[in-house]
Amino acid sequence: QVQLAESGGGLVQAGGSLRLSCAVSGRTLYHGVSGWFRQAPGKEREFVGAILWNSGATSYADSAKGRFTISRDKAKSTAYLQMNNLKPEDTALYYCASRRQATISTRPESYDYWGQGTQVTVSS
Numbered sequence: 001q002v003q004l005a006e007s008g009g010g011l012v013q014a015g016g017s018l019r020l021s022c023a024v025s026g027r028t029l030y031h032g033v034s035g036w037f038r039q040a041p042g043k044e045r046e047f048v049g050a051i052l053w054n055s056g057a058t059s060y061a062d063s064a065k066g067r068f069t070i071s072r073d074k075a076k077s078t079a080y081l082q083m084n085n086l087k088p089e090d091t092a093l094y095y096c097a098s099r100r101q102a103t104i105s106t107r108p109e110s111y112d113y114w115g116q117g118t119q120v121t122v123s124s
Contacts, residue, residue, distance in 0.1 A: 002026045002098045002113040009094060009118030012086055020081040020118060022096030032102035034072060034079035035111055038092035038120075045095070047106040051079060059104045086122045093117040 008020040035050040049060040097111035
């Protein structure tokens with residue numbers, strides 16, 4: 001089993017930045033992909049981006065391209081979501097997720113383990 005713990009959320013003004021962290025523990029041998037998702041009230045959980053744990057290759061949703069960057073530090077077993085130029089519509093609960101299969105998927109049901117989420121609120 002893989003455990004995930006997010007941190008780094010908070011309240012920020014529009015145009016500001018935040019960096020979310022996702023600490024990965026447990027049977028990390030089974031951790032092929034770190035995915036980031038978000039869910040706003042009344043909306044479905046949506047894909048933000050993901051990173052292949054071994055190669056570091058990334059993929060992003062259109063809403064994240066050019067503003068968000070995903071990285072990982074294998075030595076620290078931690079994935080990061082750097083978010084710049086934040087907008088009020090980025091307000092959501094952000095989750096990291098683990099997928100055993102080492103291919104990136106945008107579908108939440110493709111991920112095997114989830115963190116508890118961290119709130120990001122962007123004020124206008």
